[in-house]
Amino acid sequence: MRLWKGDVEKMVSDALKELQGILPESIYQSMAESLPEKLSESKAALVAKKLVAEYNEMKVEPGESVGLVAAESIGEPGTQMTLDTFHFAGVSEMNVTMGLPRIIEILDGRKKLITPMMEIYLKKPYSEGQDIKKVALMIKETCLQDIVTEFSINVADSRIEAQLDLLRMRELGISDVTLIKALKASVPSIVVDVKGSTLFMKAKAKESGVSDVFKLKEKAKEAYVKGVRGVTQVLPVRKNDEYVILTFGSNIKKVLQLPFVDETRTTTNDVFEIESTLGVEAARQAIIDEVYKVIETQGLNVDIRHLMLVADVMCANGKVKGITRYGVVSEKASVLARASFETPIKHIINASLYGEVDNLSSVVENVMLNQPIPVGTGITKLISKNK
Amino acid sequence: MSDVYMSGKFVGTVEDGESFAGFLREERRRGSLSENANVFYDAATNEVHVEAAKGRLRRPLIVVRDGSPLLTSEHVEKLARNELKWSDLVKQGIIEYVDAAEEENVLVAFFEDELTSEHTHLELTPLAMFGVVTGLVPYANFNSAQKVNTGSKNQKQALGFYASNYMIRMDMDVNLLHEPQNPVVRSVLHDISDYEKHPSGQNLVVAVMSYKGYNMEDAIIINKGSIDRGMGRGSYYRPMISEELRYSGGLVDEICIPSKDVKGYKSEKDYRFLEEDGIIYPEAPIKEGDVVIGKTSPPRFLSSMEQYSLSAETRRESSVAMKHGEEGVVDFVLITESSEGNKLVQVKIRDQRIPEVGDKFSSRHGQKGVIGIIVPEADMPFTASGITPDIIFSPHSIPTRMTLAHLIELIAGKTGALAGRYVDGTVFASEPEEKIRKELLSLGFRNNGLETFYNGETGEQFEVSIFVGDMYYLRLKHMVANKIHSRARGPIQLLTRQPTEGRAKEGGLRLGEMEKDTFVAHGAAMLLKERFDSDRTIVPVCESCGMVAIYDEFKRRSYCQVCGESAISFIEISYAFKLILDEFKSLVLYPQLKLKTKY
Numbered sequence: 001m002r003l004w005k006g007d008v009e010k011m012v013s014d015a016l017k018e019l020q021g022i023l024p025e026s027i028y029q030s031m032a033e034s035l036p037e038k039l040s041e042s043k044a045a046l047v048a049k050k051l052v053a054e055y056n057e058m059k060v061e062p063g064e065s066v067g068l069v070a071a072e073s074i075g076e077p078g079t080q081m082t083l084d085t086f087h088f089a090g091v092s093e094m095n096v097t098m099g100l101p102r103i104i105e106i107l108d109g110r111k112k113l114i115t116p117m118m119e120i121y122l123k124k125p126y127s128e129g130q131d132i133k134k135v136a137l138m139i140k141e142t143c144l145q146d147i148v149t150e151f152s153i154n155v156a157d158s159r160i161e162a163q164l165d166l167l168r169m170r171e172l173g174i175s176d177v178t179l180i181k182a183l184k185a186s187v188p189s190i191v192v193d194v195k196g197s198t199l200f201m202k203a204k205a206k207e208s209g210v211s212d213v214f215k216l217k218e219k220a221k222e223a224y225v226k227g228v229r230g231v232t233q234v235l236p237v238r239k240n241d242e243y244v245i246l247t248f249g250s251n252i253k254k255v256l257q258l259p260f261v262d263e264t265r266t267t268t269n270d271v272f273e274i275e276s277t278l279g280v281e282a283a284r285q286a287i288i289d290e291v292y293k294v295i296e297t298q299g300l301n302v303d304i305r306h307l308m309l310v311a312d313v314m315c316a317n318g319k320v321k322g323i324t325r326y327g328v329v330s331e332k333a334s335v336l337a338r339a340s341f342e343t344p345i346k347h348i349i350n351a352s353l354y355g356e357v358d359n360l361s362s363v364v365e366n367v368m369l370n371q372p373i374p375v376g377t378g379i380t381k382l383i384s385k386n387k
Numbered sequence: 388m389s390d391v392y393m394s395g396k397f398v399g400t401v402e403d404g405e406s407f408a409g410f411l412r413e414e415r416r417r418g419s420l421s422e423n424a425n426v427f428y429d430a431a432t433n434e435v436h437v438e439a440a441k442g443r444l445r446r447p448l449i450v451v452r453d454g455s456p457l458l459t460s461e462h463v464e465k466l467a468r469n470e471l472k473w474s475d476l477v478k479q480g481i482i483e484y485v486d487a488a489e490e491e492n493v494l495v496a497f498f499e500d501e502l503t504s505e506h507t508h509l510e511l512t513p514l515a516m517f518g519v520v521t522g523l524v525p526y527a528n529f530n531s532a533q534k535v536n537t538g539s540k541n542q543k544q545a546l547g548f549y550a551s552n553y554m555i556r557m558d559m560d561v562n563l564l565h566e567p568q569n570p571v572v573r574s575v576l577h578d579i580s581d582y583e584k585h586p587s588g589q590n591l592v593v594a595v596m597s598y599k600g601y602n603m604e605d606a607i608i609i610n611k612g613s614i615d616r617g618m619g620r621g622s623y624y625r626p627m628i629s630e631e632l633r634y635s636g637g638l639v640d641e642i643c644i645p646s647k648d649v650k651g652y653k654s655e656k657d658y659r660f661l662e663e664d665g666i667i668y669p670e671a672p673i674k675e676g677d678v679v680i681g682k683t684s685p686p687r688f689l690s691s692m693e694q695y696s697l698s699a700e701t702r703r704e705s706s707v708a709m710k711h712g713e714e715g716v717v718d719f720v721l722i723t724e725s726s727e728g729n730k731l732v733q734v735k736i737r738d739q740r741i742p743e744v745g746d747k748f749s750s751r752h753g754q755k756g757v758i759g760i761i762v763p764e765a766d767m768p769f770t771a772s773g774i775t776p777d778i779i780f781s782p783h784s785i786p787t788r789m790t791l792a793h794l795i796e797l798i799a800g801k802t803g804a805l806a807g808r809y810v811d812g813t814v815f816a817s818e819p820e821e822k823i824r825k826e827l828l829s830l831g832f833r834n835n836g837l838e839t840f841y842n843g844e845t846g847e848q849f850e851v852s853i854f855v856g857d858m859y860y861l862r863l864k865h866m867v868a869n870k871i872h873s874r875a876r877g878p879i880q881l882l883t884r885q886p887t888e889g890r891a892k893e894g895g896l897r898l899g900e901m902e903k904d905t906f907v908a909h910g911a912a913m914l915l916k917e918r919f920d921s922d923r924t925i926v927p928v929c930e931s932c933g934m935v936a937i938y939d940e941f942k943r944r945s946y947c948q949v950c951g952e953s954a955i956s957f958i959e960i961s962y963a964f965k966l967i968l969d970e971f972k973s974l975v976l977y978p979q980l981k982l983k984t985k986y
C-alpha cells in the first residue's frame with residue numbers, strides 16, 4: 001500500500017492534534033514520499049514530531065539580518081564572476097548574456113535587455129519535429145526587405161519598384177494579397193500593387209519629390225509582413241527528445257496566442273514581459289529562475305532562499321522594481337538610509353521640503369548615529385523592574 | 388602591384404613588394420640607406436611598410452646569408468683586440484637592428500649550429516633576450532618564466548653597495564649592505580655589468596628542511612650566530628632638509644635654537660642636541676621627537692591689526708624633528724645654499740639595521756620570504772663536519788613554483804665554495820649540472836648535495852639526509868622597522884574627531900563599510916556600536932526645538948540658544964552625525980531631533 005499525502009496528514013494529525021497546520025504542505029508531500037509502506041500510527045506521530053522540531057530548528061531566528069546575509073551571499077561569489085564572465089564566447093550560435101552583466105541586468109530591473117530570448121515549447125505533432133522549419137519561420141519576424149532581392153526607385157514615375165523573391169515568399173507562405181494587406185497596415189501612406197514578381201509602391205500624396213520617395217523606400221524596407229514582432233532570429237533545437245525553438249528577441253504575449261505553442265512551458269528571459277502577461281507572481285519566479293540559472297552555469301553555489309528574498313523585495317509592491325536608487329531604494333522609509341545610498345543631496349532637500357521624519361527604525365540610520373542597530377542582539381530590549 | 392607606405396603614409400606602388408623589401412634591406416646593409424630604417428612586407432595585405440620614425444623598439448641580430456652568419460671569428464678577434472667597434476659591425480651590415488614589424492619577415496636561429504639556408508638572422512646570444520637584471524639570474528633557463536621575472540624584480544629591491552661615494556651623497560631612503568659579496572654562481576652579465584663593484588647580496592649556507600614549523604608559509608629560519616657575525620647587516624640613511632625661506636615683507640626663516648617665547652615651542656629636552664647654530668652635531672644618538680634642525684618662521688597670517696599692535700610679533704616654531712618611531716645617529720651635516728640663494732641645511736641620519744624577525748630575504752629565483760625566527764647558533768642543526776646553516780629554507784616552497792634553478796644554484800654554490808672558484812650559471816650556457824656534481828663528489832661530498840644532519844638541541848642524528856648548499860641571498864629593502872605600526876589610543880582629526888589615518892600620523896585602522904556589514908550579519912549590535920565609538924560625543928539637545936543646545940561650564944547649566952530657557956536632554960551620538968546636522972543647518976535646512984525615551 002502506498003501512502004499518500006492525505007494519509008500521512010491524517011496519521012499525523014490524529015496523533016498530534018496540536019501540530020495541525022504547522023507544517024507547510026510540501027513537507028507533508030515529501031514526507032509521504034519517503035515514509036516506508038507499513039508504518040504504525042505511533043511511529044508516524046514520532047516522525048512527525050521530529051519533523052516539526054527539525055522544521056522549527058531551521059527557521060530563521062528573530063533578529064537575524066536576512067537581507068544583509070542574502071546580499072553578502074550573492075555578492076561574494078559575484079566578485080569571482082567578474083573574472084570568468086566572457087569565457088563563453090562563440091560556444092553556440094546563440095550568444096547569450098551571462099555572468100555578472102546578466103545578474104546586474106536582472107537585479108537592476110532593466111526594461112531593455114541586452115539579449116532578450118524565448119524558449120518556445122511546442123504541442124504534440126510539432127514537438128516531434130513535424131514541419132519544424134515552417135513553424136519556426138512563422139514565429140520569425142519577416143520584413144519586406146527579407147523577401148525582396150532588389151529595391152529601385154523609378155524617378156520618372158516617382159515610385160519604388162521592388163523585385164520579390166517568389167521562392168522565399170512561397171516558403172514563408174506569403175501570397176500577393178497578404179503582402180499587400182500587410183504593407184498597407186504597416187505603412188498607411190502607401191499605394192501598393194503587385195505585377196508578376198515586381199512590387200510597385202507609391203506615396204498616396206500627389207506631389208512627392210525624389211527625397212520623399214527615398215524616405216518611403218527606407219520605411220518600406222522595415223515594414224512588417226509576417227511572423228511575431230520583435231523575434232529577429234529563430235533556432236529550432238532538439239532538447240530531451242523534443243523540438244524546442246529558441247529565439248532572439250522576445251514577445252511572449254504574441255507567441256502564447258499561437259495555436260501550436262505549448263503555453264504551459266514556453267518562457268522568456270524578459271522579466272517585465274512575464275510581469276505584464278502573466279502577473280507579478282510569475283515575474284518573481286522568473287527573477288529567481290534567471291538569477292539561479294546564471295549562478296548555476298558559473299559553477300557557484302548560492303542558496304536559493306537568498307534569491308527568493310531578493311525577488312520578494314523586488315516584487316513586494318505588486319510591480320517589479322530594480323534594486324537601484326529609482327527602484328527599491330527610493331522606497332525605503334528612512335531619509336538617512338536613502339541619503340547614504342547615492343544622490344544624498346536630492347533626498348535631504350526633498351525630505352526638508354516635505355518635513356519628513358526619520359524614525360530610526362532600521363540599520364543604516366542607527367549606524368550613522370552610533371546607536372545600537374535593531375538587529376541581532378540589538379533587537380531585544382530588557383527592562384528591569386525595581387521593587 | 389603592392390602599395391608602399393613610408394611612416395604610415397602612402398607614397399606609391401611597386402611591382403613586387405617582397406623583392407622590393409629585400410632590395411631596401413640590402414641597401415641598408417650597404418650603407419646607402421640609414422641603419423635606423425626598417426622595412427616590413429605584409430603578405431596578407433600586400434603592402435610594404437618603411438619605418439624610420441623614432442620611438443620604435445628594436446633589437447640587434449647577426450645577419451645570416453646562405454645559412455652562414457656574416458660575423459666571423461675574425462671579427463670577434465678584432466673586437467677583442469679593440470680594432471673593431473660595435474658600431475663598425477652595424478655600419479658594415481653584419482649586425483642590424485630589427486623592429487617589431489620587420490621581425491615578422493625574419494627567421495632567427497638561436498644557436499649557430501641550428502642555422503639552415505632558410506634562416507635570415509642569428510641571435511647574438513640567448514642572453515640577449517633578457518634584460519640586464521634578469522640576465523643576472525643564474526641557471527634561469529631551469530626556472531618557470533614567472534619566477535625568472537620575480538627573481539629579477541627582487542634583485543632590484545636588494546640591499547647592496549649602490550655607489551662608492553655614498554658617504555657624500557644625499558639620497559632619499561638609502562639602504563646599504565655592510566658586507567656585500569660577489570656571488571659564487573654568476574653569469575656573464577656579472578662581468579659585463581661590473582657587478583663586483585656594486586654587489587648586493589651574500590653567499591650563505593642554506594639547508595632545505597623544516598624546523599619546528601617556523602619556516603611555514605615561505606618564512607625562513609636564521610642562525611643568530613650568522614647575524615652576530617654581520618650577515619645581512621645594513622644601514623638605512625635618510626636626509627632631513629630645512630631651508631631658510633624668504634617671505635613677502637622682508638620676513639625670513641631663521642635656523643637657530645628657538646627661544647622659549649616662540650609659538651609652538653616643544654621642550655628644552657627636545658632641543659638638547661642642537662649646537663649654537665641651531666643644527667645638530669654629527670654622531671648624535673637621536674630618538675623620536677628630537678629636533679635635528681632648529682628653525683623659527685615668521686607668523687603665518689599678519690593681519691593689518693597685528694602689524695600695528697604693540698605686542699612683539701610671535702614667531703612660529705618650524706624645526707625639523709625625528710618622527711614617531713624613528714631613531715638613528717646623525718651621519719653628517721651639510722650647510723649649503725639653495726638655487727634661490729637661501730641657506731639650506733641637510734642632515735643625513737643613519738640607522739643600523741640588524742636583521743630581525745619579519746625582515747624580508749630572497750634568493751635570485753623569486754623565492755622570497757620573511758624571517759620567522761632567529762635561532763641561537765647552539766640550537767641550529769649541524770652537519771657531520773660541524774657546519775651550521777645560515778638559513779633554513781622550507782622545501783614546501785619548491786614544488787608549485789618550479790624554481791629548479793634555486794636547487795641547482797645550491798649545489799653549484801656548494802661546489803664553487805669548496806673548490807674555491809666561481810661557477811658560470813649564464814642562461815642557456817651554464818656549466819652542466821652533471822659536471823658540477825662530479826666535482827662535488829671529488830671534493831668529498833655526496834654528489835646530490837645531501838648531508839647527514841644532527842639536531843642542534845638534542846644532538847641526535849636526523850633520520851633523513853638534508854639537502855644543503857651555498858647560494859647567493861639578497862636582503863630586500865622591506866624591513867619591519869619601517870613598517871611596524873600599532874595604536875590603542877592616539878591623535879584624532881580636528882574636524883571629525885575620528886582617529887587619524889596612516890602610520891606616519893600614528894593612525895588607526897579603519898573598520899570600513901564592508902567590515903561593518905559583517906558585524907550586522909552576525910547580529911552583533913553592541914559590539915558594532917562599541918567599535919564605532921571612536922567619535923562618540925554627549926550633546927545637549929533642546930526638547931522643544933530639537934536643536935543642539937549649549938552647556939555652560941561656569942554656571943553649570945544648559946540652555947537652548949534658540950528657545951532660551953527650556954528642557955535640555957543629553958544624548959549620545961557620533962560626532963560625525965553632529966557634523967552632518969551642522970551641514971544641514973548651513974544649507975538652511977532645519978534638522979530637528981525629536982527625543983523620546985528608548986524604553
